[in-house]
Amino acid sequence: MTKYKLEYLWLDGYSPVQGLRGKTQIKEFAEYPTLEQLPLWGFDGSSTMQAEGSNSDCVLKPVRHFFDATRENGILVMCEVMMPDGVTPHPTNARATILDDDGAWFGFEQEYFFYKDGRPLGFPTTGYPAPQGPYYCGVGYAASGSVARKIVEEHLNLCLAAGINHEGINAEVAKGQWEFQIFGKGSKKAADEMWVARYILQRLCESYEIDIEYHCKPLGDTDWNGSGMHANFSTEHLRTVGGKEYFEALMAAFEKNLMDHIAVYGPDNDKRLTGKHETAPWNKFSYGVADRGASIRVPHSFVKNDYKGYLEDRRPNSQGDPYAIASQILKTISEVPAQKAAAAA
Known part of the structure; x- marks a missing residue:
């Protein structure tokens, strides 16, 4: 088993320009993980303009992952921000609702x-x-x-x-x-x-x-x-x-x-x-x-x-x-x- 450094990245709730945030968790895998193997992960939305302090839980859902050459066994994990149920997109999650077309x-x-x-x-x-x-x-x-x-x-x-x-x-x-x-x-x-x-x-x-x-x-x-x-x-x-x-x-x-x-x-x-x-x-x-x-x-x-x-x-x-x-x-x-x-x- 290998310990991987997973840098979860997401867009915060600042306006008119969203900022990038990132935090790291360590997970063990037998080999380089697939996207499906990367877990949901919570964060404090009250510190990123995405929740109130009295109800601060938000969830990061991995949607893409990339090799991180700056770290040994490093992976950059692009995430969407979800509501606490882990299913409903957060209002600041533009990626979940944009028009997309593989031919574009x-x-x-x-x-x-x-x-x-x-x-x-x-x-x-x-x-x-x-x-x-x-x-x-x-x-x-x-x-x-x-x-x-x-x-x-x-x-x-x-x-x-x-x-x-x-x-x-x-x-x-x-x-x-x-x-x-x-x-x-x-x-x-x-x-x-x-x-x-x-x-x-x-x-x-x-x-x-x-x-x-x-x-x-x-x-x-x-x-x-x-x-x-x-x-x-x-x-x-x-x-x-x-x-x-x-x-x-x-x-x-x-x-x-x-x-x-x-x-x-x-x-x-x-x-x-x-x-x-x-x-x-x-x-x-x-x-x-x-x-x-x-x-x-x-x-x-x-x-x-x-x-x-x-x-x-x-x-x-x-x-x-x-x-x-x-x-x-x-x-x-x-x-x-x-x-x-x-x-x-």
């Missing part, structure tokens, strides 16, 4: 800032560093500093070891700003792996005495870029059938549901989506081929392939909940039945 593919581009001593990593004590320009995908100490690249490389290796479909990293436009990408088939799969990747990054940064700042516009109304979490998406129909008529009907549905999308694309998006810095205004919908200033960027390859492939919604921000983002995208897509579009064509 999502790729999330998570931007973030490294922060130390209350400012982005590499910023001087007062004022600002040299203007944006050389930092995006830059190389060398002046562009990247001495620590950030080490962290993102370690994070990449830990995610790959965990089996997370981490697809890439790059330095972003602002000093101290970076990005990683997660792809998954099925909205729950992609979102699970994004949350676990965020957890791994935040825990890794503890040893560097650095924090991760996910706020979408941490430097306020300045020329410094904000942070997004662009959502690349496709469905079976978009990939295999598509067509210009279907695409235009889809864009009409996205325009009609503009405010429903903005409501779940992350708080303070009006501070980021100003129409500047390659963003569309938060209260207007637009789309365009290769247009980084549109709400939805349409790749050249999509148009050349008879309007088949994937699309990129550039409005979700870095604080957004990938469960809610993916669910809203699928909800809007569902308003344009494939058969209806085919008949119109």
